[in-house]
Amino acid sequence: MKKLSAISAAVFAALMLVGTPASAQSFDRERGxxxxxxxxxxxxxxxxxxxxxxxxxxxxxxxxxxEYIGFEYDPTAQAYRLKFxxxxxxxxxxxxxxxxxxxxxxx
Numbered sequence: 107m108k109k110l111s112a113i114s115a116a117v118f119a120a121l122m123l124v125g126t127p128a129s130a131q132s133f134d135r136e137r138g139x140x141x142x143x144x145x146x147x148x149x150x151x152x153x154x155x156x157x158x159x160x161x162x163x164x165x166x167x168x169x170x171x172x173e174y175i176g177f178e179y180d181p182t183a184q185a186y187r188l189k190f191x192x193x194x195x196x197x198x199x200x201x202x203x204x205x206x207x208x209x210x211x212x213x
Contacts, residue, residue, distance in 0.1 A: 153184075164188055164199060177189065185200050195213065
């Protein structure tokens with residue numbers, strides 16, 4: 107009986123580990139959808155600039171060898187985070203969603 111309990115516990119633990127990445131992916135996708143919906147609502151209400159306008163202003167300020175990857179929106183900070191790659195390293199540019207002012211560049 108002890109052997110069966112130990113095997114059951116091991117199988118249960120293994121199943122929990124296997125299931126974690128899928129649920130984490132689901133959470134990230136849901137958060138991304140909420141962030142995108144929040145960004146859209148703020149833009150439609152006239153409180154934020156469209157991301158395309160922010161990209162039009164910010165991307166030309168970066169170096170020629172910077173590759174633009176994409177963006178995320180932080181509804182709490184009302185800021186976009188534009189992502190670039192330079193020489194194999196990620197660079198984040200945080201931009202105020204209302205004014206397109208660069209808040210911070212993280213390397």
